[in-house]
Amino acid sequence: MNHQPKTAIILCTCSGIISEKIDWEKVRTQLAGHPDKPVVTTDELACGADNLEKLAAWLKEQGPERVVVAACSPREHERTFRNLLTAVGINPYYLQMINVREQVAWVTADPDQATRKAARLITAALQRVGHHQPLMERHVPVRTDVAVIGAGPAGIQAALTLARAGRIVTLIEKEPFFGGMPVRFEELFPNLECGPCLLEPGMGELLHGPESEHIKLLTLTEVTEVKGSFGNWQLTLRQQPRYINPELCIGCMICATVCPVRRENRWNCGGELAAVDGPFVGALPNLPHVDAGHCLKLNGRECGACLAECPVEGALDFNDTIRDSVVEVGAIIVATGAEELPVSPPVFAGRDNVFSAYAFERLLAMTGPSGGELVKGDGSAPASLAIVQCAGSFDDVVTYCSGTCCQAALKYAHISAAKREGLTVTRLIREQVVAGVNAARLFNHDHSHVIRYRGLGDLTVAETPNGRVITCASSGTQIPADMIVLCGPTVPSQGTAQTARLLELGVDDAGFIAPIHALSGSFLSPLKGIYLAGTCRGPGDIREAFASGTAAAGVALSELVEGRDLAVDPQVAVVDVEQCAGCKSCIRVCPYKAISWNEVAKTADVSDILCRGCGTCVAVCPAGAITARGFSRAMLRAEIEGVLS
C-alpha cells in the first residue's frame, strides 16, 4: 500500500471504566511514534449524544480518511459510530471498532498487560482500515403484490387478509375447484359445524365480494418456474384449459346431464362424473370442467351433446388452450397442504367396506356418493363400525402423530351412531390426543368402545357367520367390524413436495416444508419473501390453517410496505468474474441460495439481496474469487499481521 490513509483514533475511557485498566496516555505516546501518524483523541464517553457532537466536530477538523474507535463491543455500538462517520461525510464502512471494554479491560487483571493488548489491537485496526473500501447501503424498490400457492383454507385466508389491505393477490390452485380439504368435509370437529358453510362466505367474498377485485384466482394452474428474490419474484404459471368460459357459463350443469361419458369421481371417493361436470354440489367456482382425458370430442370422436344443450352460446369452449403466464410479486405464500396417505395393510387389502378417513368423510356427506346414508357397498345397513386410528402412524409407515385423526375418529363415531341407531362403534387407538376446551364436548359424548392396539401388524381380520371381526393379537380382543375406517397418516401433498423442490426449500424428515424455526418462526421459510401457511408445514387442523394463513399474510404485509424500499446491506459477498473458475462450489454451500450461475458469463453471481454475508462461499472458493465485503481476506490478513506484530 503506497498511500496510508490518514486515520483518526478515538479512545474511549467509558467514564473511567476502560481507563481503570488501560492506560490511554501510554497508548497515545506509543501511537505518536507510529509511522502512519494517526490523529488521536481520548473521550470520556464516546457514545454519549453530546460527546458524539464533539467528536463530529473534531473529525471534521482533522479530516481523516479512516476512523478507529477503541471502546465497547461493536455488537452494541457499531451502528452509532457508523452514523457518526456518515454525519461528518466519511463513508460509514471506513470504521473499525476495537472492543477494549468487554474483551480487554474487563477480562485482564494486570493493567500493564491490558494496556499492551489494547495497543496491539489498535495497531491491527490501523492496518486493517487501510484495506477498507467505501460501501453504500443500496435501496431497492419492492413489489407489494403477493402470490399464494394453494387455495385451501390457509391460502384463502391469506389471500383475503392481503386483499383487505389492498394488496393484489394471485391465488394459484391446481385443482379445478378450490377450498382444499375441509370444504369437502360436511361436519367439522368439534362442534360438527358444516365445512362448506364455514368456508363458503370467504370463498364467496373472494369470488364476488369487494376483495375479488384484488384477487385473481387461477384454478387448474401450477407454478412451473420461480426466479428472483425477496421483493421481486417472478413466477411462471401454466393453466390447463377448462374448456368452459367462466364469464359466460351460468353453472346450470345441463351439460353434465347430457354428456354420455362417465368417469370416476376422485373428489368424492365413489360415484361418477360426466366428462364435463363438477365434483359435488356446492363446489366453487360454480363451473363444470371438461376432463380432457375422457371427453369424446377432445379425443377426436363424434360428440357435441353438451354443446347442443347448453343454454348459453359460447359457454363451452373447445378451443380453450393451455395458458402460460408470468406474475411478478414481492412475496410468495406457500399453502400447498397435506393429504391422507391411504394405507392398505395386507390384512385389509381386497376386503370390501374398508374406507380411508377421507372416503368415509365423503360417505357421511349429504353431497357424497351415498347421499349421506351410512350404507355398505351392497346398500345394506352395517351393524358395526371399527375405526382404526393411527393406521400407519408411530413407526408403521410414519413415525409421527397426524394430529387430527383422533378428532376425526371421534367425529365419525358420533355421526355414525346418530345415523344408525344400535350401531356398535369401536375405535382402535395407539394414542389418544384431543386437546383443547372444545374438544371435550365430543369426547364426553363418545359412546364408542375404545381398544388399544399395537400397530397394524397386531391386527387380523376374519369373516365369521356373525359378521366380520378384527382380532387384536396382543390382547386377544375381538372387534365387530362390518365397516372399517383406516385413518391413515397425514403426509405432505404432492403440491407441497413439488413446490418445495421448485422453490428449493428444505423439508423435514417427513417431507413437510421446514420453517426457519419450528417454534418462533413457523410461518417463515429460510428464504426471505417466502412464507408458509397451513399443513405444508406439518399436520394441523382447520383452526391452525386459518390462523397460519392470517399470520403469513401479516408477515408479508409487515415486510413489504408500499413505498418502503428494501435496504440492502453492502457487507455481502462479491464474485470477481475474472477470477471465477466456474466450479460452482460456492453455489452448493450458500445457505441462502444467494448464488446463482450466470449462463452467459459462465461465472457465479451473488445476489446482494439474498446474501447475508456469512462468508461461507469465500472460504470454499478454490479460486479465491469471492470477497466478503467488510471482512475481506486482505482485511483479515492485515488484522492478523497487526495482532502478531
Next chain:
Amino acid sequence: MSCQTMPDRAPYPAAEVMSAGAPTEVRIVAFLCNWCSYAGADKTGMNQLPVPAELSVVRVMCSGRVEPTLILETFQKGADGVMVLACHPGDCHYKEGNLRAFCRAELLERMMPQLGVNPARFYFDYVSAAEAEKFSQVTNDFVASIRALAGTDSER
C-alpha cells in the same frame, strides 16, 4: 451437511500438556463468530472472568468463513496457537456454517503434522453467547497448553 465424525469436542487436555516453569509470552489468535462466540466473549467480560492477555480476537461473521489457509497463514505469520470458536451445532446464525468449520478443522488437524505444525497448536470448539465460563476456561486452558509447548517442539 455430512461429516465423518460427530461434531463433539472433548475438553482440551490442558492438564496433560501443562508443565511447570516460568510463563512465556505467547501469541494466540482466536477467530470468533460474531453471533455466538464473540457474544460469549463479551459476556465473559460482563461477568469479569479472566481471559489471557496473549489472546487476540479476530471477529468474523461466521466460523464457516475461516478457511484452513487463513489459519495456516496465521501460523506462518508467527502465531503460537490458533483457535476457532463457533456456535453450537444447530445454533448457527447462518444455518450450518459452524458444521462446515468443524469439518474443515478436522481435516486441518490431520494435515498439520505433514505441514510441520503441531496440531496441538490448533483448537476448535463451540462456545455459545451464554457460555462465558466456557470461553474463559477454553481460552485459559489453550494458552496454558501453548505456553507449556514452548521449547518442547521447535517446529511450528
